[in-house]
Amino acid sequence: MGxxxxxxxxxxxxxxxxxxxxxxxxxILFALLVMWAVATLVFLMMRAIPGDPVRALVxxxxxxxxxxxxxxxxxxxxxxxxxxxxxxxxxxxxxLGNSIWNRQPVRTLLLEAxxxxxxxxxxxxLIAVSLALPAGIVSAVRRYSLADHALTVAAFLGLAMPxxxxxxxxxxxxxxxxxxxxxxxYEPVSRGLWAWLSHLILPxxxxxxxxxxxxxxxxxxxxxxxxxxxxxxxxxxxxxxERAVILQHALRNALIPVITVMGIALALLLAGAVIxxxxxxxxxxxxxxxxxxxxxxxxxxxxTILVIAAIFVCMNLVVDLLYAVIxxxxxxx
Amino acid sequence: xxxxxxxxxxxxxxxxxxDPEDPKLGLQWTDLSSDRISRRHFLxxxxxxxxxxxxxxxxxxxxxxxxxxxxxxxLKAAWGVREFTNLDPAFINQVVQFxxxxxxxxxxxxxxxxxxxxxxxxxxxxVSGDGLTWTFRLRRGVKWHNGDSFxxxxxxxxxxxxxxxxxxxxxxxxxxxxxxxxxxDPFTVRFVLKEPRASMLVKITERSSGRALTIVxxxxxxxxxxxxxxxxxxxxxxxxxEHRLGERIVLEKFPDYYxxxxxRLDRVTIFNIEEPATLASALQSGQVDFLTGNVAIPETIxxxxxxxxxxxxxxxxxxxxxxxxxxxxxDKQQKIGKASLPTxxxxxxxxxxxxxxxxDLIRRALFGxxxxxxxxxxxxxxxxxxxxxxxxPQRFDPDQARRMLAEAGYGRGFTIKMVVAPITRRRGEIIxxxxxxxxxxxxxxxxxxxxxxxxxxxxxQFELLQIGSGGxxxxxxxxxxxxxxxxKFNTFGYSNSQVDALNAAQRETVDQAKRVRxxxxxxDLIARDAPCVFLFHGTDSVAFRRNVRGFVHIPSLRxxxxxTVR
Numbered sequence: 001m002g003x004x005x006x007x008x009x010x011x012x013x014x015x016x017x018x019x020x021x022x023x024x025x026x027x028i029l030f031a032l033l034v035m036w037a038v039a040t041l042v043f044l045m046m047r048a049i050p051g052d053p054v055r056a057l058v059x060x061x062x063x064x065x066x067x068x069x070x071x072x073x074x075x076x077x078x079x080x081x082x083x084x085x086x087x088x089x090x091x092x093x094x095x096l097g098n099s100i101w102n103r104q105p106v107r108t109l110l111l112e113a114x115x116x117x118x119x120x121x122x123x124x125x126l127i128a129v130s131l132a133l134p135a136g137i138v139s140a141v142r143r144y145s146l147a148d149h150a151l152t153v154a155a156f157l158g159l160a161m162p163x164x165x166x167x168x169x170x171x172x173x174x175x176x177x178x179x180x181x182x183x184x185x186y187e188p189v190s191r192g193l194w195a196w197l198s199h200l201i202l203p204x205x206x207x208x209x210x211x212x213x214x215x216x217x218x219x220x221x222x223x224x225x226x227x228x229x230x231x232x233x234x235x236x237x238x239x240x241x242e243r244a245v246i247l248q249h250a251l252r253n254a255l256i257p258v259i260t261v262m263g264i265a266l267a268l269l270l271a272g273a274v275i276x277x278x279x280x281x282x283x284x285x286x287x288x289x290x291x292x293x294x295x296x297x298x299x300x301x302x303x304t305i306l307v308i309a310a311i312f313v314c315m316n317l318v319v320d321l322l323y324a325v326i327x328x329x330x331x332x333x
Numbered sequence: 334x335x336x337x338x339x340x341x342x343x344x345x346x347x348x349x350x351x352d353p354e355d356p357k358l359g360l361q362w363t364d365l366s367s368d369r370i371s372r373r374h375f376l377x378x379x380x381x382x383x384x385x386x387x388x389x390x391x392x393x394x395x396x397x398x399x400x401x402x403x404x405x406x407x408l409k410a411a412w413g414v415r416e417f418t419n420l421d422p423a424f425i426n427q428v429v430q431f432x433x434x435x436x437x438x439x440x441x442x443x444x445x446x447x448x449x450x451x452x453x454x455x456x457x458x459x460v461s462g463d464g465l466t467w468t469f470r471l472r473r474g475v476k477w478h479n480g481d482s483f484x485x486x487x488x489x490x491x492x493x494x495x496x497x498x499x500x501x502x503x504x505x506x507x508x509x510x511x512x513x514x515x516x517x518d519p520f521t522v523r524f525v526l527k528e529p530r531a532s533m534l535v536k537i538t539e540r541s542s543g544r545a546l547t548i549v550x551x552x553x554x555x556x557x558x559x560x561x562x563x564x565x566x567x568x569x570x571x572x573x574x575e576h577r578l579g580e581r582i583v584l585e586k587f588p589d590y591y592x593x594x595x596x597r598l599d600r601v602t603i604f605n606i607e608e609p610a611t612l613a614s615a616l617q618s619g620q621v622d623f624l625t626g627n628v629a630i631p632e633t634i635x636x637x638x639x640x641x642x643x644x645x646x647x648x649x650x651x652x653x654x655x656x657x658x659x660x661x662x663x664d665k666q667q668k669i670g671k672a673s674l675p676t677x678x679x680x681x682x683x684x685x686x687x688x689x690x691x692x693d694l695i696r697r698a699l700f701g702x703x704x705x706x707x708x709x710x711x712x713x714x715x716x717x718x719x720x721x722x723x724x725x726p727q728r729f730d731p732d733q734a735r736r737m738l739a740e741a742g743y744g745r746g747f748t749i750k751m752v753v754a755p756i757t758r759r760r761g762e763i764i765x766x767x768x769x770x771x772x773x774x775x776x777x778x779x780x781x782x783x784x785x786x787x788x789x790x791x792x793x794q795f796e797l798l799q800i801g802s803g804g805x806x807x808x809x810x811x812x813x814x815x816x817x818x819x820x821k822f823n824t825f826g827y828s829n830s831q832v833d834a835l836n837a838a839q840r841e842t843v844d845q846a847k848r849v850r851x852x853x854x855x856x857d858l859i860a861r862d863a864p865c866v867f868l869f870h871g872t873d874s875v876a877f878r879r880n881v882r883g884f885v886h887i888p889s890l891r892x893x894x895x896x897t898v899r
Contacts, residue, residue: 055791056784058426058503066505073501102418103562104578112577168610175618183614184411184606186580281606283416283579291415291579296784 027320031313038309039091039302043084046298053100053296074100087302096306097299101292106303109288113272114307116186117284120207120276121269123200127208128215128265135212136219136258140227141246151216158213167206167279174202184281203276211265218261222254229253255326263319270315271308402882402897404597410893411615413626415607416579421562422547423495423502428628428804431541432891433603436584438567440540440547441469441488446887448652448713448806450534454483454548454568455522464529464843469538471520476589477550478572485516487548492524494554495545504545506821507537529841531848532809540569541890542804570596570894579605584893596894597883609634616876617641622898623877628803628889630874632700638876645879649888651871652713654706654811655801657685657751657764658865660793662826668793675749676797680741682863686727688734688771689764689866698760703869705729708856709802709811711870713888716845717808717852726861731771738772746773751797752790754783761799764868793824801868804889808852813840816859827864 054071071077075086090097096106135155139148175183181202187195226232227250235245272286285304292300323330414429422438425431435443441455455469475483492514495502512525530537538546553566564573568591571584584601604621606612609631616624616638624630628651630638639646659676666672675681691705704712707725712718722728738744753761758780765776776797781789789795802822805811814821817836818828832855839851860867873889880899885892 050788051782051784052788053784055788057424066501066503069498069505070501070503073499098559102416102578103424103559105559109578164608168614171611171614171618175620176614179618183618183620184611185604279608279611281580281604281608281611283577283605287415287579294782294784296782 024317027317031310031317034313035306035309039088039306040084042302042305043087043298046296046301047080049296051296053298056295057100076100087299091306096303099292099297099300101295101297101300106299109300110285110303110307113283113285113288115188116282117270117272117277117286119186119189119196119200120203120273120282120284121266123204124208124211124269124273124276125262125266127204128211129262131208131212132215133219135216137223137246137251139216139220140223143224155213155216158209161209163206163210163273163275164279166209167203167276170202170206171279186282199280199282203273203280203282206279207269207273207276211269215258215261215265218258219254222257223250226250226254252326256323259319259322259326263315263322267312267315270311402597402880402899404594404897405599406898407600407602408598408623408881408893408896408898409602409604409621410623410625411604411606411612411621413607413609413612413624413631414605416605417576417582419562420565420573420576422544422549422565423500423504424562425544426503428542428889431544431547431804432625432889433582434547434565434567435541435569435890436571436601436893437569437573438540438547438549438565439475439483439569440543441471441538442534442543443540444535444542444806444887444890446649446885447715448535448888450539453540454488455538458534460533460843464531464841465526467524467526467533468517469522469524471522472591473520475568475591477553477568478566478587479550479553481550481552483548483568484519485522486519487550488522488546489514489516490551491546491548494549502545507543507545529843530809531840531842532807532813535807536809539806542806571601581605590894592894597897598893601893613637616644616878619878622881623875623896625875625891628873629702629871630876632698632702635700635702635874641876643879644876645881647875647877647884647886649873649886650704650711650713651803651873652711652805652810652888653801653803654709654711654805654870655799655868656706656709656865657868658790658795658798658800658825659863660795660797660825661864662793662824664793669796671796674796675741675743675747678741679863680737681743682866683726683861684734684737684741684743684772685768685774686734686860686863686866687730687737688768688774689727689868690729690731690767690771691869692729693767694760694763695869698763699869699871702872702874704872706867706869708860708867709815710808710852710856711805711811713870714806714808714811717849719853719856721856721860726857727863727867734772738774743774746775748775748777749796750777750779751799752779752781752786752795753799754786755780756783757799764799790822791824793826798825799868803871806888808848809840812836812852812855812859816855816864825864827859827862829858829862832858832862 054067054074054076058067058070068077075083087097096110098105099109135151139151142148171183174181182199185199187199189196232245232250235249272284272289274286274290276282277284277287285308288300289304292304412429417430417433418427419425420430420434420437422434425434439454441453442450443453445451452472454472454475456472458467458469460467471483471485471488477483492508494500495505495508510526510528510530512527515523515525517523537543540547548568550566554561557564563576563578566572570587570590570592572587573582574585575581575583582603584603586596586599590596604615606615609626612624612626612631613634615621624638630646638644659682660669660674661677662668665674676685695701695703695705705722707721707727710717751761751764758778761778765778768774768776786798786800790798790800802810802815813836815823816827817823817833835851835855835858839848839855842848842851875884875886875891877884882897882899883895885895
């Protein structure tokens with residue numbers, strides 16, 4: 001993805017802009033290809049696993065004639081290639097189809113779920129990063145100190161405690177005992193900033209802590225590695241303040257692997273924090289997907305995975321572009 | 334107290350065209366046990382059982398929570414289900430869905446807490462002597478939530494819609510015995526049947542579980558399209574003003590509801606909370622005042638909820654049954670790759686029925702919240718239910734079970750597979766443990782997702798399969814749907830011509846006493862043939878804070894029109 005080249009200011013800057021544009025176009029075309037492959041794979045896999053969506057829908061109510069009628073109405077009696085082509089054609093028009101289970105347009109369901117997932121993901125991410133970076137830096141700079149040991153224990157606790165358990169404990173402490181935060185649910189920002197925030201704090205902490213633990217450990221080890229480098233010694237030797245050495249020289253380079261992990265973490269969060277969504281009764285993308293898989297609701301599974309794939313592809317792209325911002329020596333070809 | 338007495342007086346007035354000076358509404362116990370009972374007696378019986386339900390509170394002190402409070406205000410409630418998938422009656426396939434629509438939509442009749450049909454959108458009805466012609470006189474002045482007036486056209490439209498293949502209603506087959514529906518005048522509808530249906534008022538015209546004839550609004554359906562599945566327009570006490578799928582439903586008081594002092598609440602907000610621990614915390618923290626699970630309160634939080642101060646639990650018998658089904662099909666070789674199973678032998682099946690320690694199962698799998706089952710008829714179907722714990726061919730008797738198993742040549746047990754869904758896995762493990770200990774039979778669990786389980790059941794691809802029935806107010810739900818040769822859920826290959834004959838007779842009679850006898854005779858035969866091991870009838874439960882008053886617990890329903898909060 002990246003190649004290091006000697007830094008040459010001036011004329012090359014224009015050439016640089018064109019390079020980035022070309023790079024972007026190529027990446028986007030490639031992304032579309034990836035998404036088509038994912039879509040096709042999901043389409044086929046959903047039909048390969050046992051379990052009939054129409055039977056699941058009709059449940060214990062209808063006789064075989066009704067089942068066949070419902071199947072016809074949904075177009076699921078058609079041969080697989082016909083279903084596939086129809087679905088792709090609709091997709092090209094931006095139509096994700098309708099849920100088999102609740103008959104709602106998949107688009108509507110996703111549009112309802114996405115704001116919840118986005119809010120929760122951003123907030124969890126914020127909590128994770130704001131806990132992890134300071135903790136990782138302190139741990140690395142004051143290696144083997146009391147603070148480092150304490151933070152290490154905290155990080156392992158954060159990793160070891162399952163999210164659903166943390167969630168349930170948070171609810172019992174803050175909702176049942178102190179009664180300061182709601183136990184469940186989601187309110188959009190339009191109902192007030194506090195209403196929105198208060199519903200997000202507990203689920204975001206529950207999901208954020210485990211990511212914080214991972215990120216803190218990553219930051220610590222990356223920073224430790226960088227601190228051994230020659231240029232850090234040089235920076236110290238030329239009399240820079242320790243603060244400047246760490247924040248301006250060491251951290252910047254240490255952040256490259258950390259950002260990679262952050263990107264993955266954020267993408268995972270955006271794909272839906274299923275456990276927190278379940279414990280806190282927030283109907284986000286994760287729950288939508290899991291429920292659809294259990295019900296064999298093909299259109300929802302296909303649509304949701306497509307959106308998640310798009311999110312992953314975008315996150316990858318953003319991370320790759322961020323490398324250059326953090327480390328200007330990285331170039332795109 | 335006063336309300337109940339008023340209701341009883343109203344019942345008497347309603348019964349007045351029968352025999353007003355006759356004490357006890359003209360009913361004697363001999364009427365119930367004799368061979369001949371007239372339709373008059375049948376109807377009186379129906380009234381009497383309904384009336385008795387209202388008499389009970391006069392004899393017993395009314396619990397505080399059942400007394401009425403002041404009207405107005407908002408009830409916040411939590412349902413332990415992931416979403417109310419589809420609220421268009423044509424597509425409702427779960428009890429929780431019609432728990433909501435029972436508050437929003439209307440039917441010709443509606444069951445009360447004793448499962449007795451009462452007038453809803455029909456004010457009164459008549460049935461011809463042969464049971465083939467039903468004439469319903471509709472309530473006048475009823476308004477739809479969208480301002481339309483309710484008339485016979487709405488009933489006819491609903492009837493035709495259910496039958497229209499293009500709609501794909503899941504309940505089309507319920508109308509199979511119907512020949513036609515006619516509008517006699519704007520407020521009179523007549524149904525002509527090809528064969529009589531004893532379950533007409535309890536099962537077919539019922540507003541909640543009926544569904545085939547839960548009345549829908551044509552204009553709203555045409556205008557709203559798919560949105561109707563989220564926010565159906567009805568004639569009920571509440572209208573849905575907001576429905577965020579899988580998150581919440583907001584019900585608001587419908588000011589033009591045909592009962593002028595109902596609903597008593599201004600607004601109800603219902604949240605979907607699937608995780609039981611969160612459900613309990615929502616009640617405990619005061620975020621909600623009313624809690625129910627997927628029908629009952631989840632077993633895992635029952636004790637926690639019960640221990641909460643200021644919380645009351647209301648329990649009712651759940652109208653349904655759970656059982657382990659045997660595969661009796663002739664084409665087993667094709668279906669499961671085995672030509673025969675040990676359970677093809679009646680002695681083995683009866684041994685498994687008698688070796689099932691239901692009390693142990695109920696204690697361990699359901700924390701005691703159920704009663705043992707020895708047949709499909711639940712205790713909630715009061716008229717038809719008998720306590721068979723001591724007399725049933727399936728009664729618990731481990732010594733005899735072991736003897737029967739030895740006689741059949743399986744004294745040292747055998748191994749067999751049982752299909753369960755993730756949600757019934759724990760129950761399956763306990764069943765396996767009981768069989769291992771009492772009979773030495775090894776039950777291997779096959780845990781599959783629910784749709785797969787339904788498919789396996791549907792296609793007869795199982796050795797044993799644990800499943801059951803719910804929301805069964807009428808014997809047809811318990812027997813006609815399951816146990817005659819052509820029953821829609823009889824995929825397990827059970828056939829007994831005597832059961833078929835008894836079922837056909839009970840299904841079509843208008844003679845209540847005969848129906849009771851035939852249903853009970855069929856139950857005895859089914860228990861003896863053991864196409865399944867009957868396990869238990871569940872308990873339907875709801876929890877609410879003491880400030881929630883006036884809740885009338887109709888088994889498996891959550892009607893909120895009488896509720897108040899202080």
